[in-house]
Structures are given as structure tokens and as C-alpha cells.
Amino acid sequence: QLTLADGTITADHVVSALPAAALAEALPPEAEPLARELRRIPAASAAVPGLPPQGFGHLVPSSEDPALLGIVYDSVAFPEHDGTPGTPSLRLTVGDGGA
Numbered sequence: 001q002l003t004l005a006d007g008t009i010t011a012d013h014v015v016s017a018l019p020a021a022a023l024a025e026a027l028p029p030e031a032e033p034l035a036r037e038l039r040r041i042p043a044a045s046a047a048v049p050g051l052p053p054q055g056f057g058h059l060v061p062s063s064e065d066p067a068l069l070g071i072v073y074d075s076v077a078f079p080e081h082d083g084t085p086g087t088p089s090l091r092l093t094v095g096d097g098g099a
Contacts, residue, residue: 019043057093069095
């Protein structure tokens with residue numbers, strides 16, 4: 001049973017899109033054994049860009065993510081470096097490790 005502000009839902013299964021650690025904090029006290037297991041699951045952030053890009057690339061402001069400098073869309077900026085002509089390709093150069 002899942003209790004929400006506007007009512008209760010009864011379901012056989014619940015699928016959560018929360019990171020495991022956030023879900024662990026949202027569970028009720030009686031679910032502590034599950035919450036403990038959820039806290040043990042390692043997690044990492046990931047960026048998922050929608051491609052194909054147009055343009056030269058982009059820079060990332062240091063206020064957003066100081067470890068990521070920017071991305072050059074090589075297959076757009078330098079199409080002459082693509083492999084077989086007429087074959088779609090995507091090449092990126094990612095600058096990371098900024099100070």
C-alpha cells in the first residue's frame with residue numbers, strides 16, 4: 001500500500017525512479033531492512049545528451065560542473081575526419097578535469 005497526500009494506492013508492485021539512497025529515506029520505519037539494503041547500492045551520476053548535435057560544441061560554466069570543461073562535436077565541426085563517406089557517425093571530444 002502506498003499512501004499519498006491525496007489518497008492511498010494498493011498495488012502488487014511499485015516501481016521507483018528515485019536513486020536507491022533517496023528511496024531508502026522515503027520508506028516508512030517498518031521497511032528499515034529494505035532501506036538498509038538500498039543504502040548499500042552504489043550510484044553514480046550520468047549525463048545523457050540527446051544527439052545528433054548541431055554546431056561546433058558547447059562550454060560548461062564552472063558554476064555548473066567545475067570538472068567538465070566542454071564538448072566539441074567533432075563529427076559536425078570536422079566532417080572531413082569522418083570514416084567512410086556517407087556512413088553516419090558521431091564523434092565527440094569531451095574536455096574534463098577542469099580546475
